[in-house]
Amino acid sequence: MPHFGKTLSELLEISPISIEEFASRIGCQVPNIYKLKKKESVDIRMMEAVSRALEVNPMIFIDPELLRNEIPDSKPIYKNQALLGKAIMNIGWKEDVRNLKEKLEEKLEEKERLIAEKERLIQLLLNGKGNLNLV
Incomplete structure (x- = not known):
């Protein structure tokens, strides 16, 4: 902190x-x-x-x-x-607030995209379609 x-x-x-x-x-x-x-x-x-x-x-x-x-x-x-x-x-300050809002919205979209990717991977693994060959 x-x-x-x-x-x-x-x-x-x-x-x-x-x-x-x-x-x-x-x-x-x-x-x-x-x-x-x-x-x-x-x-x-x-x-x-x-x-x-x-x-x-x-x-x-x-x-x-x-x-x-x-x-x-x-x-x-x-x-x-x-x-x-x-x-x-x-x-x-209006422009600064607008820029901050845009940055936060971009971060939120990125986080949502990552969550969707992880959920998709989990579903693939649960359905047995995600055979991982770690050799």
Whole structure:
């Protein structure tokens, strides 16, 4: 599993919320956030709390490539603050999301193709048509 603290640091760097706000959301003090950034791994409850506080998919901590694919290198072009709650509008990420979706669909199709191949092989072996001569 990837280094939790490194992924957390990257997320906090691009997050619109402050370290203080983040600490408050997960119910701890700011010094503990710096300790979290150094941890290689955490338990599932902490991962869930961090994910909820940052409003990200917890899978980012398991596969950080999602972070690189979902979020472009540049900061959002436009931010807007709401009177009640958080409102951020990001312009310019639509193409990145579309590319990510296409890549995931391609991976899914490949997995489905492999499953179909394996099921076909199993059927051949079960029907006795798959005589293997391993000499």
